[in-house]
Amino acid sequence: MITKASMSRRVFLKGSAALVVGIGLSGSLGKAQGGEALSRSLNPGDLEAWLAVLPDNTVTVYSGKVELGTGVDTALRQIVAEELYLPFSAITLVQGDTALTPNQGYTAGSQTIQVGGSQLRKAAATARQALLQLAAKKLGVSLDQLVTKGGYISPQNSASPRVSYGALLGGQQFHYAVDPNVKLKDPSQYTLVGTSVPRVDIPAKASGKFTYVQDVRVPGMLHGRVIRPPTTGATTINATLEGVDESSVAQIPGGVKVVRKGNFLGVVAETEWAAIQAAQQLKVRWSVEKTLPQMGTLYNYLQGLKTSDQTELHTGDVEAALAASPQSLHATYQWPYQIHDSIGPSCAVADVRGDQVVCWSPTQGVYPLRGALAQLLGVPERNVRVIYVEGSGCYGHNGADDVTADAALLSQAVGRPVRVQWMRWDEHGWAPKGPAMVMKLRGAIDARGNVAAWDNAVWTPTHSTRPSGEARNLLAGNLIAQQVPTGGPVGGDRNAPVYYRFANNRLVLHWIPIASSPLRPSALRSLGGVQNTFANESFMDELAALAKADPLQFRLNHLDDPRAVAVLQASAERFGWKSGPRKASSVSDIAIGQGIAFARYEGRNAYVAAAAEVEVELKSGAIRVRRIVVAHDCGLVINPDGLRNQIEGNVVQALGRTLKEEVRFDSQGVQSTDWSSYPIITFPEVPTVEVVLIDRPHEPAVGAGEATTVVIPGAIGNAVFDATGVRLRTVPFTPQQFLAQASP
Amino acid sequence: MAQLTLKVNGKAEVLEVEATSMLLYALRDNLGLHGPRFGCGLSQCGACTVNVGGVAVRSCVTPVSAGVGKEILTLEGLSSNGKLHPLQEAFIAEQAAQCGYCLNGMIMQAKPFLEHKPNPSEEEIRQELSNNLCGCGTHLRIVRAVQRAAKAMAGGVS
Numbered sequence: 001m002i003t004k005a006s007m008s009r010r011v012f013l014k015g016s017a018a019l020v021v022g023i024g025l026s027g028s029l030g031k032a033q034g035g036e037a038l039s040r041s042l043n044p045g046d047l048e049a050w051l052a053v054l055p056d057n058t059v060t061v062y063s064g065k066v067e068l069g070t071g072v073d074t075a076l077r078q079i080v081a082e083e084l085y086l087p088f089s090a091i092t093l094v095q096g097d098t099a100l101t102p103n104q105g106y107t108a109g110s111q112t113i114q115v116g117g118s119q120l121r122k123a124a125a126t127a128r129q130a131l132l133q134l135a136a137k138k139l140g141v142s143l144d145q146l147v148t149k150g151g152y153i154s155p156q157n158s159a160s161p162r163v164s165y166g167a168l169l170g171g172q173q174f175h176y177a178v179d180p181n182v183k184l185k186d187p188s189q190y191t192l193v194g195t196s197v198p199r200v201d202i203p204a205k206a207s208g209k210f211t212y213v214q215d216v217r218v219p220g221m222l223h224g225r226v227i228r229p230p231t232t233g234a235t236t237i238n239a240t241l242e243g244v245d246e247s248s249v250a251q252i253p254g255g256v257k258v259v260r261k262g263n264f265l266g267v268v269a270e271t272e273w274a275a276i277q278a279a280q281q282l283k284v285r286w287s288v289e290k291t292l293p294q295m296g297t298l299y300n301y302l303q304g305l306k307t308s309d310q311t312e313l314h315t316g317d318v319e320a321a322l323a324a325s326p327q328s329l330h331a332t333y334q335w336p337y338q339i340h341d342s343i344g345p346s347c348a349v350a351d352v353r354g355d356q357v358v359c360w361s362p363t364q365g366v367y368p369l370r371g372a373l374a375q376l377l378g379v380p381e382r383n384v385r386v387i388y389v390e391g392s393g394c395y396g397h398n399g400a401d402d403v404t405a406d407a408a409l410l411s412q413a414v415g416r417p418v419r420v421q422w423m424r425w426d427e428h429g430w431a432p433k434g435p436a437m438v439m440k441l442r443g444a445i446d447a448r449g450n451v452a453a454w455d456n457a458v459w460t461p462t463h464s465t466r467p468s469g470e471a472r473n474l475l476a477g478n479l480i481a482q483q484v485p486t487g488g489p490v491g492g493d494r495n496a497p498v499y500y501r502f503a504n505n506r507l508v509l510h511w512i513p514i515a516s517s518p519l520r521p522s523a524l525r526s527l528g529g530v531q532n533t534f535a536n537e538s539f540m541d542e543l544a545a546l547a548k549a550d551p552l553q554f555r556l557n558h559l560d561d562p563r564a565v566a567v568l569q570a571s572a573e574r575f576g577w578k579s580g581p582r583k584a585s586s587v588s589d590i591a592i593g594q595g596i597a598f599a600r601y602e603g604r605n606a607y608v609a610a611a612a613e614v615e616v617e618l619k620s621g622a623i624r625v626r627r628i629v630v631a632h633d634c635g636l637v638i639n640p641d642g643l644r645n646q647i648e649g650n651v652v653q654a655l656g657r658t659l660k661e662e663v664r665f666d667s668q669g670v671q672s673t674d675w676s677s678y679p680i681i682t683f684p685e686v687p688t689v690e691v692v693l694i695d696r697p698h699e700p701a702v703g704a705g706e707a708t709t710v711v712i713p714g715a716i717g718n719a720v721f722d723a724t725g726v727r728l729r730t731v732p733f734t735p736q737q738f739l740a741q742a743s744p
Numbered sequence: 745m746a747q748l749t750l751k752v753n754g755k756a757e758v759l760e761v762e763a764t765s766m767l768l769y770a771l772r773d774n775l776g777l778h779g780p781r782f783g784c785g786l787s788q789c790g791a792c793t794v795n796v797g798g799v800a801v802r803s804c805v806t807p808v809s810a811g812v813g814k815e816i817l818t819l820e821g822l823s824s825n826g827k828l829h830p831l832q833e834a835f836i837a838e839q840a841a842q843c844g845y846c847l848n849g850m851i852m853q854a855k856p857f858l859e860h861k862p863n864p865s866e867e868e869i870r871q872e873l874s875n876n877l878c879g880c881g882t883h884l885r886i887v888r889a890v891q892r893a894a895k896a897m898a899g900g901v902s
């Protein structure tokens with residue numbers, strides 16, 4: 001039954017007629033946010049509007065989940081339209097605004113469809129249920145006599161006229177809490193979900209009409225830029241601002257002002273060009289301590305740190321099984337620091353007047369950022385409004401939050417709105433990095449050629465130092481207070497447990513304290529999922545080779561979940577996997593091979609398998625990936641073309657991460673500060689990608705934003721091994737890396 | 745500050761800009777255009793691409809003065825009277841975007857290319873775009889969109 005609840009304070013409907021469905025904040029919404037803690041305490045009994053059915057038969061959704069360039073704006077509208085029997089065009093989505101939308105934590109971890117979508121589906125179904133009750137009353141028929149179509153309800157087998165949702169409102173406002181047990185539309189009745197509705201944002205993006213956060217302009221706005229210490233990207237800043245010579249920028253026209261607060265330093269000016277010039281020409285003296293390890297020793301350094309250790313799982317007796325097995329192996333896999341590849345550097349606009357703050361930000365979490373900003377600026381949280389505006393694809397915790405803090409501090413100092421556009425070197429150098437990790441594996445094969453023991457030890461820092469209401473988690477806050485970011489252990493364990501069934505299986509996590517991580521770590525697509533799956537799927541291949549088994553069959557032998565088996569078989573079949581003993585083909589200098597990898601994302605979400613064909617130029621060590629086939633099962637598919645787009649993007653981005661991407665640093669800080677010192681994948685390097693979608697309409701829709709990423713490095717590394725017999729255990733697979741491993 | 749006149753998307757615009765500034769900032773900040781985008785400021789990514797005198801140039805490193813007296817075309821100027829350019833239509837038809845931040849550069853690089861080379865091979869398209877970066881991995885769709893646009897521009901059905 002629907003319970004009527006009190007008026008939401010967030011409804012901005014100002015007395016107009018509407019049927020509002022909201023969230024009782026004490027409910028399930030506060031939990032399950034991609035493993036990343038929510039910052040805001042939830043007030044039981046508080047109801048926040050989530051969607052409103054309006055008199056003109058349209059629906060406005062107030063979504064705490066935001067569009068990050070992955071198509072969820074479209075997919076969420078599809079879900080609501082479907083559940084409410086409305087045309088797609090009847091749905092409007094208001095995204096991420098602390099004044100309007102509920103607190104749904106971060107848009108991260110592929111949780112938007114999986115968690116946000118299913119919650120929204122219930123909200124929409126609650127609205128429909130309420131509308132049906134109103135219709136039953138108005139038409140004087142029982143509920144089960146009513147049919148819904150296109151925003152109208154009419155009695156079955158009766159000549160009585162249909163009545164529109166809008167008419168049912170009768171000029172009044174109704175408020176309901178989401179009914180967690182509401183009856184949902186049967187997926188076999190779907191007409192919109194499961195179809196490739198074109199993305200709502202692409203026409204504007206293709207014609208220059210779209211407003212990215214970089215395009216936001218407000219009246220009276222100044223342009224700001226920031227000047228950072230030389231310890232670029234370090235977790236612990238280890239530098240002190242000794243002096244600033246303001247006269248060095250006095251000749252620049254455009255009313256340049258220098259703003260300083262501790263180690264935070266910025267400039268504002270009337271024009272963007274003046275701000276850029278001032279930031280570059282400002283004479284600044286820093287004292288610096290060079291404390292980062294030699295890059296060449298990074299992986300040993302990480303293993304030598306004092307860590308907090310945790311045996312995540314131990315079944316059977318790994319040591320005994322290793323000792324008893326005739327054949328065993330050990331191998332160490334290494335993954336470097338990587339960046340988010342956002343083509344547009346982060347940008348934000350802030351307007352701070354007295355203790356009133358408005359920010360336009362590309363943040364993944366307007367609420368957690370709000371708390372951190374309030375602390376940083378010293379104003380009450382309720383006075384801060386954060387409005388989400390889409391930026392360039394972030395794929396995790398890039399500079400989005402930091403740049404908002406920069407803009408807010410500068411605006412606070414000058415009393416006018418300030419836009420800060422990070423320069424390319426700010427983003428490359430100072431945005432948090434996807435963490436470097438080490439995975440050490442030991443394993444053994446029994447007499448029948450099966451895995452007798454599997455032992456994994458992982459060194460990782462947390463993969464989330466997101467704002468979470470903490471000023472120190474914003475770069476500016478770290479600079480001012482000289483406090484490194486905080487965050488519980490998150491993400492380093494993602495996909496560390498294998499999905500294969502092994503009798504003797506152990507996983508030990510060595511969590512590196514945030515302060516010990518040379519570069520500032522945080523969330524990058526899949527968190528530790530890609531590092532761990534790279535290690536697991538490579539080692540699985542090493543064991544298959546030890547057992548002289550076909551890598552595909554070897555995997556199938558250790559799986560008992562039919563959905564896992566199905567994706568492996570589907571990818572192998574489409575790929576044309578050659579089983580059995582075979583000689584890798586090689587034409588003169590070029591060796592060609594095949595590789596396969598599998599994962600179930602987070603051990604409980606999407607199933608994905610990838611098969612890769614690579615060629616290796618033996619003399620130069622250059623690896624070219626020719627073709628990748630992905631088979632993907634994420635349950636119910638909301639939008640097949642949108643899903644394919646995501647999968648293709650995952651493949652291509654992960655390919656660049658595997659072959660090319662590595663943040664370089666010296667004892668002072670990051671040296672990869674542009675696209676020439678940190679190259680990413682380019683058009684000529686992109687292989688053919690084929691996608692096999694396995695749609696399971698009666699299984700829950702789980703996330704697809706990052707699952708495919710995790711299997712790509714293993715598939716490529718395994719194909720290189722198949723082609724050449726050379727096992728690559730350190731990413732990126734550069735020609736130098738290959739040559740070093742080929743002739744040790 | 746200097747006063748100069750730029751002809752942008754067919755319209756003469758009088759601007760007050762720093763003489764040393766780059767074309768990108770004049771287009772974005774003075775004229776409020778959203779097409780050309782800041783990506784690197786270093787001529788490395790292509791996000792800022794516009795056409796000057798029918799040639800694809802990177803406006804982030806093109807002095808604003810170099811645009812004087814030339815026809816400057818931005819992504820906005822590609823469509824006329826609400827009718828999109830075949831390249832824009834093709835990007836929509838192929839759903840060739842994730843965040844879409846790179847799209848301006850891809851389209852503005854491809855336009856003069858297709859005008860000079862009506863029937864490019866896939867290989868040639870990839871080469872032409874090899875210095876345009878996309879961080880989202882939308883490459884395959886972008887190539888398909890350019891192929892589709894090439895057909896449409898050559899008079900085929902899009």
Ligand code: FES
Nearest residue numbers: 783784787790804
């Ligand atoms: S912004 Fe001009 S090339 Fe990157």
Ligand code: FES
Nearest residue numbers: 844846878879880
């Ligand atoms: S679609 Fe995001 S950069 Fe290309």
